[in-house]
Amino acid sequence: MAKVLIVYYSLYGHVHRLAKAISSGAGSVEGTQVSIKRVPETLSDDIIEKMGAKDIQQKIRRTIPEVSLDDLTNSDAIVFGTPTRFGNMCAQMKTFLDSTGGIWSRGELFGKVGSVFTSSNTQHGGQESTILTFLPYLFHQGMIIVGLPYLFKGQTIMSEITGCSPYGASCVAGENSSRSVSQNEVDGAFFQGKYVALITKNICENREQYFKTLVSLNNKKIKGG
Template identity: 55%
Template sequence: MNVLIVYYSMYGHIQTMAKAVAEGVSQVAGATPIMRRVPETLPAEVLEKMGATAAQAAQSAVPVCTVDELAEADAIIFGTPTRFGNMCGQMRQFLDATGGLWMKGALVGKVGSVFASSATQHGGQESTILTFHVTLLHQGMVIVGLPYAYQGQMGVEEIKGCSPYGASTIAGGDGSRMPTEIELAGARWQGRHVAEIATKLTR
């Protein structure tokens, strides 16, 4: 059973979370994580001005996803940074190219799940995941989140991401804060949870 992890990561935060999601998927017998990134839409000179060149280069070994790969997967877990409380433009453009899959009902019944990042604790990580779910529902997917069974999201002893809607991380205003172990554990939990449910649905 293949679990596709499709993400966009400008500065590496979401890629780090995606690797943790993949680790969680691998904990389920018979489940294989497949990591893919969506196409970049910004010119190289713009990425350089934004200080994202090094992080982009570090991701070059991960293949760019094709629309057809979505139809071939048993489950899909999407990762996106937050842009004004919504998914980033790169992810939106990629999903806008899936009209053909919608016409054929190619994603109906597949498990779909989302994880995210935001610059600040209240920067829209929850709304990003929730608004992302709308697209997955239009495709007929079965939404899976991050239940409170993952208790790392409970408590107020420290600033942390993650919610019932999905794993998330807080990057900080300057991007210097990388995912914490609690956030990475949430991503692993989500990956395993999605793979377990997809395994049941594909029997």
């Protein structure tokens, strides 16, 4: 089984909705096992209530378990989801990623598939920069990066405001986070999940040769052309 892990943070539920769609897409690939986990909260319950997110946070906490470091190392692919905070990932996600130094030092995510999705309040609220500034983490961990290719034709529509870019699925939450995730944005997330699962499954089916090749890279001195 190819194990796909979706790890996300969602305050008002938009990234949560995209995570569900990515899970459905990945789960549509036969021979794929999908799990969804959330990163730990760093805001107090009092602050969350003042931000008007108490109800959705309680629902997420009841239904989605917290991620552990073992969840990362036991997966073949990891799809990360974060809302946009001034063009970057949220503090909750950054705090969790900063706890993975030991994993990095042991190379435990090396060769795994990595992908990212996001949301922002406005149409030009930093969705692409959030994903692009997330990618260095995946590079440092030695992961194989998968985005959302233009094979998903929903990226090119001009009939509505919508998220999604070649870097990953996304949605526009609206100025007060009151906009629902659109069907096109859900479709983009589903496509990304399926794309990640197909690539991961192919790697897993050729796992012995794949990792033999990776090990050989570590043992050989690579000369410049």
